[in-house]
Amino acid sequence: MRRARRSQVRNLTRTMAELGEADEAELQRLVAAEQQKAQFTAQVHHFMELCWDKCVEKPGNRLDSRTENCLSSCVDRFIDTTLAITSRFAQIVQKGGQ
Numbered sequence: 286m287r288r289a290r291r292s293q294v295r296n297l298t299r300t301m302a303e304l305g306e307a308d309e310a311e312l313q314r315l316v317a318a319e320q321q322k323a324q325f326t327a328q329v330h331h332f333m334e335l336c337w338d339k340c341v342e343k344p345g346n347r348l349d350s351r352t353e354n355c356l357s358s359c360v361d362r363f364i365d366t367t368l369a370i371t372s373r374f375a376q377i378v379q380k381g382g383q
Contacts, residue, residue, distance in 0.1 A: 332363050
């Protein structure tokens with residue numbers, strides 16, 4: 286298994302060396318985008334675990350109104366926080382670009 290992995294890494298390294306600068310930049314952009322997607326997905330899963338642990342006392346076939354309200358509030362707080370952080374990062378990037 287390790288030999289196969291090393292071979293794949295060598296082949297990828299060789300392939301990257303053969304790419305032009307524009308292709309390499311595009312590949313790096315795609316890799317960065319995939320890493321951001323993976324990080325976002327991990328954050329969503331972590332968030333869902335937090336809301337589940339906070340709101341769901343005992344799982345059942347249906348959610349009672351208290352649990353449903355708790356989950357809704359938890360999601361709302363997550364969305365509000367994410368929007369605030371995103372807005373702040375956009376401001377920082379905009380100021381850095383000027």
